[in-house]
Amino acid sequence: MTTCVLAVHAGTTGVAAAAVDAAGTVRARGHHELAQHRPAAGQVEHAPDEIWQAVLGAVRGVLGHVDASGLGSVAITNQRDTVLLWDRETLGSPRPTVAGQDRRTTQVCAALREAGHEARVEELTGQGLEPGRAAPALAWLAEHEPRTWALVEEGRYAVGTVDSYLVARMTRGLEHVTDVSNAARTLLHDLEGGGWSGELCSLFGVPVDALPELVPSWGGAATTDPRAFLGLSLPVAALVADRSAAHLGLGCLDAGDASWDDAASSLLVTTDRRPVRTAQVLTTAAWRSPDGADTFALEVASGVDRSSEWLPGVREAAPELASLRVEDGVDDRLCHDLGERLGLDVRRASAPDATLRGAALLALRPR
Incomplete structure (x- = not known):
């Protein structure tokens, strides 16, 4: 059998x-299905061990159809906003995750906004003060949970996004890493500086030492421990957030390439090696190459209905923009509407599974 990448996509459900x-x-x-738990109004959580068991269940499904000897590496992609805590030694979690759809932090964001911090947060991160982010x-x-948080400050508990938790589980706690596409959504990452921001960590009260090491999005960040990961000893060759993975899976590699995420009603446009600031549009890091260079993107999460507000800024920032790539299966009427409103040629993907394919193809890129 041709050597394959084992791609894993940890989503919200x-x-x-x-x-x-x-x-x-x-x-x-x-x-493998993953349950969402809603302990109170506006709160959305996952049980960390259920995420891990869902990963093992999905991988067992693959191993039921291919020989493990035909797998050459692992690529991990995941939804970006969920944040987890876990014990560095036992890998057990003291509490459920806070998922990206969770809105318990609305008042936290409002208080920071009223105190005049939003402009600085946007300057450093390219993102606004929104509920559902890690910080x-x-x-x-x-x-609200000072006893748990005290163990974060003491260094016993690690903090991370879903990819970093999965790497910790796959390596039996040996590695604590993430990539820039995940870090860029936390509101703790300095977009220009390329690393965790001491200023933002201080603002939100997060110890920098609790956060994962930032590694390239491909090229090898760790090796799985077969005792933990179904007998598999494989290099973790790619870590990338699912929005960036889908973008890559649709063939969007160069400046001006654009893709549409139907589930999130969002547009992503690559802007190459420079973060671009423009009104009504989020700026984010799409991926980091092994040489340490970041590729940036503009992200519009408000949908196509408000295109008249943000489209001029996107066109100014990415004048190469000419076409929009979508996954096969997106409604024909929506594709027509997108093309008409944005003035773009809409191209469907030639293959399904853009997110998994994008993560896998990233893992296969040369270092």
Whole structure:
């Protein structure tokens, strides 16, 4: 069998896994449902161990169809906003995650906004003060669960996004790493500086030492421990947030390339090696190459209905913009509407599973 990448996508309601060959063809798939828990109004959580068990279940589904000897590496992609805590030694978690859809931090964000911090947060991160991001969630935990937070400050508990938790589980706690596409959504990352911001960590009360090391999005960040990961000893060859993975899976590699995420109603436009600031549009880091260079993107999460507000800024920042790539299966009427409103040629992907394929193809890129 041709050597494949084992791609794992940890989403909000389930985990998908696939064996993907060098041509981007999916040879086998696995899937495992993941429960969302809603302990109170506006609160959305996952049980960390349920995430891990869902990963193992999805990977077992792949291994039921391919020989493990045909797998050459692992690529991890995940939804970006969920934040977790876990014990560095036991890997057990003291509490559920705070998921990206959670709105318990609305008052935290409002208080910071009223105190005049939003402009500085936007300057450093390219993002606004929004509920559902990691930094406000961690500030909420520090205030409402001080005993748990004390162990974060003491260094016993690690803090991270879903990818960093999965790497910790796969390596039996040996590695604590993440990539820039995940870090850029936390409100703790300095977009220009490229690392965790001491200023932002101080603002939100998060110890820098609790956060993962930032590593390139591909090129090898760790090796899985077979005792923890279904007998598999594989290099973790790619870490990338699912929005960036889907962008890559749709063939968006260069400046001006644009993709549409139907589930999130969002547009992503690559702007190459420079962060671009423009009104009505988020600026984010899309991925980091092994040489340390970041590729940036503009992200519009408000949908196409408000295109008249943000489209001029996007066109100024990315004058190469000419076409929009979408996954196969997006409604024909929506594709027509997108093309008409944005003045772009809409191109459908030639293959499904853009997120898994994008993560796998990233893992296959040269260092």
